[in-house]
Structure formats: structure tokens, C-alpha cells
Amino acid sequence: MISTKRMARHMDCVNALGPILMCVRDHTRDLLAHLVRGSVAANAETVDLAMTLAKEVDLLEAHTGLSQRNPFSNLCRDLNSTLDHALYLARHLDNHRLDPAFQDVERLVIALNDARRFIDSMVEQQAPARHGASPVLVARRLLNGAVKALPACHRSRYSEEFRSELHDLATARATHFEQVWYALRQINLAFELRAELRRPARRGARP
Structure with missing residues (x-):
């Protein structure tokens, strides 16, 4: 109750x-x-x-x-x-x-x-408190950069998705290198995802 x-x-x-x-x-x-x-x-x-x-x-x-x-x-x-x-x-x-x-x-x-x-x-x-290690700061900052590359109206959704996946890695005791590597891959894919989300392109539109 x-x-x-x-x-x-x-x-x-x-x-x-x-x-x-x-x-x-x-x-x-x-x-x-x-x-x-x-x-x-x-x-x-x-x-x-x-x-x-x-x-x-x-x-x-x-x-x-x-x-x-x-x-x-x-x-x-x-x-x-x-x-x-x-x-x-x-x-x-x-x-x-x-x-x-x-x-x-x-x-x-x-x-x-x-x-x-x-x-x-x-x-x-x-929600109940989560247990496990916190994601490394460098990886979190890299993911913030990946999210900022996306159109503004999509950032909230992908920010939550990226943060959740990074937290799962940290909880599974992924190494610092593995967490940073995950974040770097998201940055590498962010521009391809941005193009997909903005298709068809709008002339002069702001992201």
C-alpha cells in the first residue's frame, strides 16, 4: 500500500x-x-x-x-x-x-x-536505488557530445538510451576502456543517426 x-x-x-x-x-x-x-x-x-x-x-x-x-x-x-x-x-x-x-x-x-x-x-x-559502479566521467562526457550532435527534438530520448546502456556496462563491471570505447562508438554513429533522423533534409533548418 x-x-x-x-x-x-x-x-x-x-x-x-x-x-x-x-x-x-x-x-x-x-x-x-x-x-x-x-x-x-x-x-x-x-x-x-x-x-x-x-x-x-x-x-x-x-x-x-x-x-x-x-x-x-x-x-x-x-x-x-x-x-x-x-x-x-x-x-x-x-x-x-x-x-x-x-x-x-x-x-x-x-x-x-x-x-x-x-x-x-x-x-x-x-525507483529503488541502483547498486553497482558509476559510469566513468570521460564516457559520460563523450556521450553528451554524441547527443548534442543529434536534432534537438530527439536528444532526450537518445540521451536516456545511451545513459542506460552505459550504466548497464558499469553495473556489469566493464572496464574504463570498455565504457569509453562504447561512448566513442556512439559519437562515430551519431552523425549517421543525425542524417537518418533529419531525412528528408530541411533547407536552412537548425538541428
Whole structure:
């Protein structure tokens, strides 16, 4: 059974998440205004994708409101689904050169990533303490460099993935050299991954 103190801390975190999700909702509203009201010449498929994304945002907010019975790990799952759909819509808009709507989705993805980082930190705080050696500092710094080479809207996801894999290596008692070698391989692959994530290329777009 969850203690009263832990439940209170849990609900404090939910309340802190509220303003972040408000930004998500605002950016979603801006997107629909551009597409549904005709500000952008969007076809039926584009509008349908945007409406589906809006429904997922509504569902995410509803689940957050019920989070007293809905653990943060479940919210993280819902958030990942919404983020995946937003990234898919961003690629679709990019292909059709619908720039105003694309900018709305970029802002939406950044807000979703903010929410994901917040929820990830809450899951980590509530998880049992991990045992084992900490990853070496050099490897952690190298991975930070690899993440910075990626498009901004993808950094949170790959940062978590890289850090988790490095921690697993450290827990398995990998040597300092093996951890640094892992980080160097991620740097080597980062530019290839960056190109894949940014395809098709946007002229003059910032990463």
C-alpha cells in the first residue's frame, strides 16, 4: 500500500507537470488552428493525423489527472506514444513543405520532451536505488557530445538510451576502456543517426 507521504509527493509531482502539459495543449491548439481553419493548405490526411495527435494529447492529460491510480511509468508509456505520433506528423508536414504547421509541431515536440524528462526524473526518484559502479566521467562526457550532435527534438530520448546502456556496462563491471570505447562508438554513429533522423533534409533548418 502506498504511504500517505509518498502519495503526497506523487501528487506534488503531478501538479508540477501541469504547466508543461498546458504548453503541449497550447501548441496542439495552434497546430489545429493552422490546419483545420485553412491557414495552411493541408489535405485530408494531414488534418486526420493532426486530429489523431490532438486526441492523444487529450488522453495523456486525462491519464495525468487520474495519476493517483496511474503510475508515472504508465504516463511515460502514454507520452512516448504521443511523442512518436508528433514526430511522424512532423516528417509528414516536412515532406509537404507545410512550414507554419511544421513549426507548431516542432514546438509541440520540445514541450513533449520536457514532459518526458520530467516524468523520467520522477520514475528514477521513485525507483529503488541502483547498486553497482558509476559510469566513468570521460564516457559520460563523450556521450553528451554524441547527443548534442543529434536534432534537438530527439536528444532526450537518445540521451536516456545511451545513459542506460552505459550504466548497464558499469553495473556489469566493464572496464574504463570498455565504457569509453562504447561512448566513442556512439559519437562515430551519431552523425549517421543525425542524417537518418533529419531525412528528408530541411533547407536552412537548425538541428
